[in-house]
Amino acid sequence: MAIEFIDFSFQYASQKKATLKGLNLRIEKGEKVVIIGPxxxxxxTLGQCLNGLxxxxxxxxxxxxxxxxNQASAQMTMQDHSKVVGTVLQDSDSQFVGLSIAEDIAxxxxxxxxxxxxxxxxxxxxxxxxxxxxxxxxxxxxxSGGQKQRVSLAGILVDDTDILLFDEPLASLDPxxxxxxxxxxxxxxxxxxxxxxxxxxxxxxxxxxPVDRIILMEHGEIIADMTPDELxxxxxxxxxxxxxxxxISALKTAGCVIDQDAHPAYIEQMDFTQYKAPLxxxxxxxxxxxxxxxxxxxxxxxxxxxxYDGDKNALEDISxxxxxxxxxxxxxxxxxxxxTLxxxxxGFVEPDAGSIILQGEDIADLSIFDRAQHIGVVLQNPNHMxxxxxxxxxxxFGLRNRGHDEKFIExxxxxxxxxxxxxxxxxxxxxxxxxxxxxRVTIASILVLSPKLLILDEPTAGQDYRNYTSMLSFIQKLxxxxxxxxxxxxxxxxxxxxxxxxxxxFSDSQLIANAPVSHIFSTPDLLAKSNLNVTSLxxxxxxxxxxxxxxxxxxxxxxxxxxxx
Numbered sequence: 001m002a003i004e005f006i007d008f009s010f011q012y013a014s015q016k017k018a019t020l021k022g023l024n025l026r027i028e029k030g031e032k033v034v035i036i037g038p039x040x041x042x043x044x045t046l047g048q049c050l051n052g053l054x055x056x057x058x059x060x061x062x063x064x065x066x067x068x069x070n071q072a073s074a075q076m077t078m079q080d081h082s083k084v085v086g087t088v089l090q091d092s093d094s095q096f097v098g099l100s101i102a103e104d105i106a107x108x109x110x111x112x113x114x115x116x117x118x119x120x121x122x123x124x125x126x127x128x129x130x131x132x133x134x135x136x137x138x139x140x141x142x143x144s145g146g147q148k149q150r151v152s153l154a155g156i157l158v159d160d161t162d163i164l165l166f167d168e169p170l171a172s173l174d175p176x177x178x179x180x181x182x183x184x185x186x187x188x189x190x191x192x193x194x195x196x197x198x199x200x201x202x203x204x205x206x207x208x209x210p211v212d213r214i215i216l217m218e219h220g221e222i223i224a225d226m227t228p229d230e231l232x233x234x235x236x237x238x239x240x241x242x243x244x245x246x247x248i249s250a251l252k253t254a255g256c257v258i259d260q261d262a263h264p265a266y267i268e269q270m271d272f273t274q275y276k277a278p279l280x281x282x283x284x285x286x287x288x289x290x291x292x293x294x295x296x297x298x299x300x301x302x303x304x305x306x307x308y309d310g311d312k313n314a315l316e317d318i319s320x321x322x323x324x325x326x327x328x329x330x331x332x333x334x335x336x337x338x339x340t341l342x343x344x345x346x347g348f349v350e351p352d353a354g355s356i357i358l359q360g361e362d363i364a365d366l367s368i369f370d371r372a373q374h375i376g377v378v379l380q381n382p383n384h385m386x387x388x389x390x391x392x393x394x395x396x397f398g399l400r401n402r403g404h405d406e407k408f409i410e411x412x413x414x415x416x417x418x419x420x421x422x423x424x425x426x427x428x429x430x431x432x433x434x435x436x437x438x439x440r441v442t443i444a445s446i447l448v449l450s451p452k453l454l455i456l457d458e459p460t461a462g463q464d465y466r467n468y469t470s471m472l473s474f475i476q477k478l479x480x481x482x483x484x485x486x487x488x489x490x491x492x493x494x495x496x497x498x499x500x501x502x503x504x505x506f507s508d509s510q511l512i513a514n515a516p517v518s519h520i521f522s523t524p525d526l527l528a529k530s531n532l533n534v535t536s537l538x539x540x541x542x543x544x545x546x547x548x549x550x551x552x553x554x555x556x557x558x559x560x561x562x563x564x565x
Contacts, residue, residue: 002067003069005065008066009062010045010062023064025215027197031195031212031213032189032195032196035214035215036203037240037464038466039467041218042217043199051081051082051087052073052078086163087166088152100140101143106119108158109158130181131180149173153169163195164194168201170206174491176531178202179205182208201465216231228266233264242465243465246536246537247267254275254282255282256274262274267543280546286558289551295324296324297323297359299321300355301320301354304319304351304354304356305353308340315344316510318511320514322487327499329500329502330487332530333507336531341506342455342457345375358371378446378455378456378459380461385445390428391422391426391427391428391430394430394445395444398449399413422440425437436467439459453485456487501517507531512529513526521535522538522549522550537553
C-alpha cells in the first residue's frame with residue numbers, strides 16, 4: 001500500500017499561493033514515517049490529501065499526481081479513501097460520532113456490519129489498551145482533552161485500513177499516556193505491517209519507538225527526508241524552528257558535537273563514551289544556584305474539595321499558595337483534577353469545601369465577571385473561547401466590554417498582535433486559521449486585559465516550537481516586567497522545565513507534591529504516580545554518571561536563561 005506524490009501541488013480556494021509546492025515523496029508499504037515542520041509548513045495539508053478531505057471536503061486547485069495503494073487519488077471517492085486510510089485527528093471533538101465512548105469506538109465495526117456478540121469484546125479490548133475500560137458509558141464530549149484523544153485513538157484501532165494517519169496524536173496527552181500511545185502505534189505497526197504516517201510537533205516523544213524516516217517540511221516543500229539519526233545530528237531542526245530532544249540540547253550546551261554514528265535519535269541506544277567527560281566537566285564548572293527570594297501570596301487555595309456527582313471527589317482537600325510574580329506549573333495525569341481547579345478559581349462551579357483567597361480576600365461571593373477582572377484563563381481548546389468572526393474583534397472583545405475607547409483598544413490590540421506573532425493576520429477571519437494559530441488568538445485576547453494571574457491550560461497544544469517559544473518569551477516578559485503571575489497547566493515537560501520554577505502536582509484528585517521543578521523531575525516514583533515520565537535530562541545524567549540529577553537539571557535550566565535565579 002505505497003503512497004507516492006509526484007510533482008504534487010495544492011492551493012486552497014481561499015488562498016493566492018499554493019500551500020503544497022511540487023512535492024515528490026514515496027512512502028513504501030509497511031513503513032513508519034514521521035512528518036514534522038513548523039506551523040503553516042503544509043504537513044497537515046499533506047495529511048488531508050491522504051485521507052481525502054482534499055479535494056472532497058476542502059476545495060482547491062490540485063496539480064501533479066498522488067497515488068495511494070496503486071490508485072490515483074483524483075479518481076477515488078471519499079469513501080474509497082476511508083477504506084484505505086484511517087485517521088486520528090488533532091481536534092478530537094470533530095471526530096466523535098457516538099453518544100458514548102463505547103458507541104464511538106464501535107462506529108467502524110457497525111459500518112462493517114459486525115455482530116454485537118463479536119463487537120463487544122473487541123471494543124472492550126481496545127478500550128483497555130488506551131485505559132478507557134471504566135469510561136465506556138460516558139459521553140466522549142464530557143472527557144478531558146487527553147481522554148478525548150484516547151477515544152479517537154481507540155476508534156482507529158478497531159478499523160482495518162492499510163494506512164494509518166495520526167495527526168498530532170500526542171497533542172493533549174500526559175507524558176505517560178503519550179508514551180503508551182506511541183507504544184500502541186508501534187505494536188500495531190509491528191503486528192500488522194500497516195503503513196503508518198505520524199504528523200507531530202513532539203519529535204522526542206515520537207522517537208520513544210523507532211521510525212524509518214523523518215520528513216521535514218517548511219513553506220509547503222520537503223526540506224529533508226532522512227533517518228532519525230541523520231536528522232538529529234544535522235543542524236536542520238534548529239534552522240527550521242523544531243524542538244530538538246532535550247538531551248541533545250544539554251549535550252550542545254556542554255559544547256559536545258553530535259555524531260550521527262552515536263545513534264543520537266534514541267537515548268536508550270546512544271553511545272555516550274565521547275560525551276561523558278565534557279558533560280561532567282561542564283556540570284562541575286557551573287556556579288551554585290541561589291534560591292529564589294520569598295514573595296507575598298497572590299492566590300491561596302485552602303482545603304478545596306469538589307465532586308461533580310456527589311460521590312467521587314474530582315478534588316480532595318487541596319491546599320497550596322501561588323505567590324505574586326511567580327511562574328509556576330500545575331502537573332498531573334488526564335482527569336487528575338487540574339481543569340476542575342481552574343473551574344473553581346473562575347467560579348464556573350462552587351467548591352463543596354474550602355476557600356480561595358485572592359490578595360487576602362475570599363472570592364466566594366465574586367461573580368465570574370468580577371473574577372475575570374483579575375484572573376485570565378486560556379482554555380485548552382481555542383474553539384471553546386472564540387466568540388467573534390474576525391481576529392481583531394476577538395482580541396478587542398474584552399476591552400470593549402470594559403468600556404475602553406476605540407483608539408486605546410486599537411493601540412493595545414495591535415501591540416499584543418505584534419508580540420504574539422499575529423500582526424499579519426489582523427484582518428483575517430478566525431476560521432481561516434490553523435488550530436495552533438487559534439490558540440495564539442485566545443492567549444492574545446486574555447493578555448490584552450493585563451490580568452494579575454494568567455492561567456494557561458496546555459498552551460503548547462497545536463503550537464510549533466518557534467511559535468510557542470516566542471509566545472512564552474512574551475508571557476515571561478510580562479511576568480518579569482509587569483509582575484503578572486503565571487500558572488501553566490501542561491503535559492509538555494520541556495515547557496515546564498524551561499519556563500517554570502515550581503510545580504504543583506496532582507494525582508487521583510489529590511495534591512502529591514509542591515516543589516521546585518528540578519526536584520519533581522528528579523524523583524521517578526513521584527512522576528510515576530502522576531502519569532508523568534522522567535525527562536531525558538534525568539536519563540542523560542544517569543548515563544554519564546552524574547548522581548545529583550536535581551542540580552544537573554537546575555544548571556541546564558539556568559544555562560537556557562529561561563528564568564532568573
